Amino acid sequence: MSQSITFQVQPGGSLRGEIRVPGDKSMSHRSIMLGSLAEGVTHVRGFLNAEDAMSTLEAFRAMGVKIEGPVNGEVTIHGVGKHGLQAPAQPLYLGNSGTSMRLLSGLLAGQSFDSVLTGDKSLESRPMRRVTAPLALMGAEIETQENGTAPLHIKGKGNLKGINYEMPIASAQVKSCLLLAGMYAEGDTVVTEPAPTRDHTERMLTGFGYPVKRDGSTATINNQGQLTATQIDVPSDISSAAFFLVGASIAPDSDVTLKHVGINPTRTGVIDILRLMGADIEVLNQRSVGGEPVADLRVRSSKLKGIDIPEHLVPLAIDEFPVLFVAAACAEGRTVLTGAKELRVKESDRIQVMADGLQILGVDAQPTEDGMVINGGAIGTGRVDSHGDHRIAMSFSIAGLRASGAITIDDCANVNTSFKEFKDLATQLGLKLSVI
Numbered sequence: 001m002s003q004s005i006t007f008q009v010q011p012g013g014s015l016r017g018e019i020r021v022p023g024d025k026s027m028s029h030r031s032i033m034l035g036s037l038a039e040g041v042t043h044v045r046g047f048l049n050a051e052d053a054m055s056t057l058e059a060f061r062a063m064g065v066k067i068e069g070p071v072n073g074e075v076t077i078h079g080v081g082k083h084g085l086q087a088p089a090q091p092l093y094l095g096n097s098g099t100s101m102r103l104l105s106g107l108l109a110g111q112s113f114d115s116v117l118t119g120d121k122s123l124e125s126r127p128m129r130r131v132t133a134p135l136a137l138m139g140a141e142i143e144t145q146e147n148g149t150a151p152l153h154i155k156g157k158g159n160l161k162g163i164n165y166e167m168p169i170a171s172a173q174v175k176s177c178l179l180l181a182g183m184y185a186e187g188d189t190v191v192t193e194p195a196p197t198r199d200h201t202e203r204m205l206t207g208f209g210y211p212v213k214r215d216g217s218t219a220t221i222n223n224q225g226q227l228t229a230t231q232i233d234v235p236s237d238i239s240s241a242a243f244f245l246v247g248a249s250i251a252p253d254s255d256v257t258l259k260h261v262g263i264n265p266t267r268t269g270v271i272d273i274l275r276l277m278g279a280d281i282e283v284l285n286q287r288s289v290g291g292e293p294v295a296d297l298r299v300r301s302s303k304l305k306g307i308d309i310p311e312h313l314v315p316l317a318i319d320e321f322p323v324l325f326v327a328a329a330c331a332e333g334r335t336v337l338t339g340a341k342e343l344r345v346k347e348s349d350r351i352q353v354m355a356d357g358l359q360i361l362g363v364d365a366q367p368t369e370d371g372m373v374i375n376g377g378a379i380g381t382g383r384v385d386s387h388g389d390h391r392i393a394m395s396f397s398i399a400g401l402r403a404s405g406a407i408t409i410d411d412c413a414n415v416n417t418s419f420k421e422f423k424d425l426a427t428q429l430g431l432k433l434s435v436i
């Protein structure tokens with residue numbers, strides 16, 4: 001496991017240049033899962049070589065799938081077919097990765113062998129009833145801890161039944177979990193979401209030739225399909241690009257182009273929100289790559305203003321709020337976020353942890369039950385704690401661009417869960433970031 005790492009960012013500077021940030025995390029997880037269950041050999045390019053996606057990759061190796069790579073983002077998966085996974089000899093340790101645990105719980109509930117899912121302290125404190133409860137309705141037997149957290153002990157009974165499920169929260173992880181379980185259930189599994197969430201599972205299933213019906217907010221699947229190996233080209237992760245969308249917006253004299261970014265409409269809330277705040281973001285060279293829209297994003301400095309963030313954009317920017325709070329701190333006037341209670345159960349309580357850090361830096365940031373109120377102004381100097389949350393660590397690094405003095409950020413090792421190259425790429429663009 002990684003040791004403790006402290007970041008320090010010196011104040012000021014501009015961001016300038018052209019970079020390609022690493023591959024999309026959500027798609028990388030799904031490429032391993034579906035590639036493993038496919039008939040034939042799947043080649044993946046642009047795979048995210050970071051701890052979370054590697055947790056998924058190692059889990060499938062532990063279930064007997066031969067996977068080569070990643071080497072320069074290339075992974076070769078020798079699919080074993082829908083019923084070809086083998087019982088893992090040990091509990092599957094999934095580190096910090098909520099996506100691995102929630103998606104795998106559905107997939108494993110449909111197998112004919114037992115399995116156990118574990119994770120680090122953060123993952124083992126995150127809510128899992130949101131997946132175990134609907135899976136139980138499908139007939140799955142999953143033992144959690146008393147408060148509904150992992151370790152999860154999954155009984156492989158091989159007799160799931162389809163359900164018609166209205167999701168109480170907008171969560172792509174819950175939706176994906178149930179669709180994966182639905183591949184092993186008798187009858188239709190019908191999942192309806194209360195608001196659009198990322199649809200990479202549905203798109204990738206289609207790419208592998210597995211029938212999944214989509215009708216408005218409802219997705220339907222059954223156990224009659226088969227996955228056929230394919231080629232997957234994973235674009236850059238807009239959630240990683242987001243740090244530079246904000247950084248180049250708030251730092252004077254900045255001009256950054258982010259190449260080959262995935263702009264699936266269920267992921268682009270960060271662009272919409274920043275544009276509403278007055279950001280200058282151009283979407284260039286739009287194209288379609290393997291069923292997913294991709295573009296280059298050019299962003300230049302601008303004067304941001306505070307806004308009331310429209311609630312329908314919340315699920316479409318769910319991972320980008322830590323850095324959007326930094327944008328709000330640099331904006332003129334008040335920014336109000338509501339309807340974002342989910343942020344409290346991410347890798348950390350992102351409402352509390354960001355409010356605490358921003359307050360240490362002298363920003364007027366007031367946490368609320370389901371969001372935050374930030375009055376833009378000066379960012380000061382100080383020492384903040386990321387609480388082991390990768391996106392918090394990177395967000396406070398970006399805040400350095402407008403700070404009056406150095407910012408020291410503790411507990412940053414988990415940046416490696418999603419974006420190992422962050423420090424190198426950020427410093428290449430002009431951020432004065434070092435590890436101390």
Ligand code: S3P
Pocket residue numbers: 025026027099170171172173174176197198318319342
């Ligand atoms: C993800 C879905 C989101 C997101 C997470 C990745 C996915 O979680 O926060 O980082 O790949 O499906 P929720 O669906 O629980 O909101």
